[in-house]
Amino acid sequence: MAANLLASGARYSAAKLCTQNSASSQRTKLVNVLAAPHRLFAAPLTSSSSAPHLRAFSVSASSAERVSSVVAEELKYEQDNYTKPELPDLPEGWSLTEVEGNSKVSLTREVGDEVVQVDFIAREYGNMTFDEDDEAEDEDEGDEEDDDYSDNSMTIEVAVMKEKADKALIFEAETDGEFVRILDVSLESVKDGEADDEDEETIYGGPVFTELDDKLQQAFVDYLEERGVNAELGRYILDYAEDKEQREYMKWLEGVKNFVEA
Numbered sequence: 001m002a003a004n005l006l007a008s009g010a011r012y013s014a015a016k017l018c019t020q021n022s023a024s025s026q027r028t029k030l031v032n033v034l035a036a037p038h039r040l041f042a043a044p045l046t047s048s049s050s051a052p053h054l055r056a057f058s059v060s061a062s063s064a065e066r067v068s069s070v071v072a073e074e075l076k077y078e079q080d081n082y083t084k085p086e087l088p089d090l091p092e093g094w095s096l097t098e099v100e101g102n103s104k105v106s107l108t109r110e111v112g113d114e115v116v117q118v119d120f121i122a123r124e125y126g127n128m129t130f131d132e133d134d135e136a137e138d139e140d141e142g143d144e145e146d147d148d149y150s151d152n153s154m155t156i157e158v159a160v161m162k163e164k165a166d167k168a169l170i171f172e173a174e175t176d177g178e179f180v181r182i183l184d185v186s187l188e189s190v191k192d193g194e195a196d197d198e199d200e201e202t203i204y205g206g207p208v209f210t211e212l213d214d215k216l217q218q219a220f221v222d223y224l225e226e227r228g229v230n231a232e233l234g235r236y237i238l239d240y241a242e243d244k245e246q247r248e249y250m251k252w253l254e255g256v257k258n259f260v261e262a
Helices: 002-035 037-041 061-081 132-147 214-226 231-261
Strands: 095-098 104-111 114-121 154-162 167-175 180-191
Touching (some): 061 231, 104 231, 114 231, 154 180, 154 231, 167 214, 167 231, 180 214, 180 231
Antiparallel strands (some): 095 104, 114 154, 167 180
């Protein structure tokens, strides 16, 4: 009886040891795999080739031809119907700078020891669309003011800089050719004649313009008018921006056509 128990215990111990060895071996293999995960992806997903074969895709020539045809038709229409407008003379004292392919236009003028710079972006303007809720809210907030101001307006930025000052007065305004309305005014640092954008979001530039005293608002309007930022300049900007945008549009069409056909 004792002998049978001993034999049975021996078999149980041997089986347990075998199970432990097997589990230990599996754990060792798992540890090795986790320790070298690159082995899982080392073999390429191709047969005997040492480098994967890249599949080339082709594009239909008809799609490019269709784009080219439509663009060429649009370009011809625009060119045939374009007539260089008789722009009004640039108001006295101002000089204009523009670069072909860039929609930004700058006007500069020296007034005493100051340099006044007006920047605008030549783009289509007017015929703006609003959500019904936004439109209703706008009507409620300023019906009287909107009656005297056209939707065909564009935004301009006016910087008044002084040679010995490290700051400039920056005005954001809009004009429809009859009025120049100030939207915002701030005092900003300048570097090399340009506004310094460092920490722009946190630096206090000034209060909301419409919350200023009415006398101060009018004083700023007079301040800009004295420096040549007035309705006359606004009319010139609108006319010039319209022609500039048209010229850039035709140039863009020509560039697209050349790219597609290359």
